[in-house]
Amino acid sequence: MSFITTSCGHTQADRAISGAGLGAATGLVAGAAVGGAAGTGMLVGAGVGAALGGLSDESKINLGRPWWR
Incomplete structure (x- = not known):
């Protein structure tokens, strides 16, 4: 999970938002x-x-600009 969240965003807020989304989806399933x-x-x-x-x-890794920006 930490690998996935570090790859989504340039700023700390971007990574927190994408981490929340990925975590919510994972937790739901x-x-x-x-x-x-x-x-x-x-x-x-x-x-x-x-x-x-x-x-x-x-x-850690950068996969590009977040989709919400």
């Missing part, structure tokens, strides 16, 4: 797959993804 609350999985995943994205640095 994981929550539904284990028979738990998909919404709770989505919220937890978004929080973890935003934290990982925000704490990463740009020098």
Whole structure:
């Protein structure tokens, strides 16, 4: 997950936003797959993804400009 979030954006905010989106999607799928609350999985995943994205640095990898810019 941290590899994915470090690749989406030049700024710390860009990486936090993309990390939140990726984390929410992952949490939603994981929550539904284990028979738990998909919404709770989505919220937890978004929080973890935003934290990982925000704490990463740009020098890891760069896949280009974020789609929301």
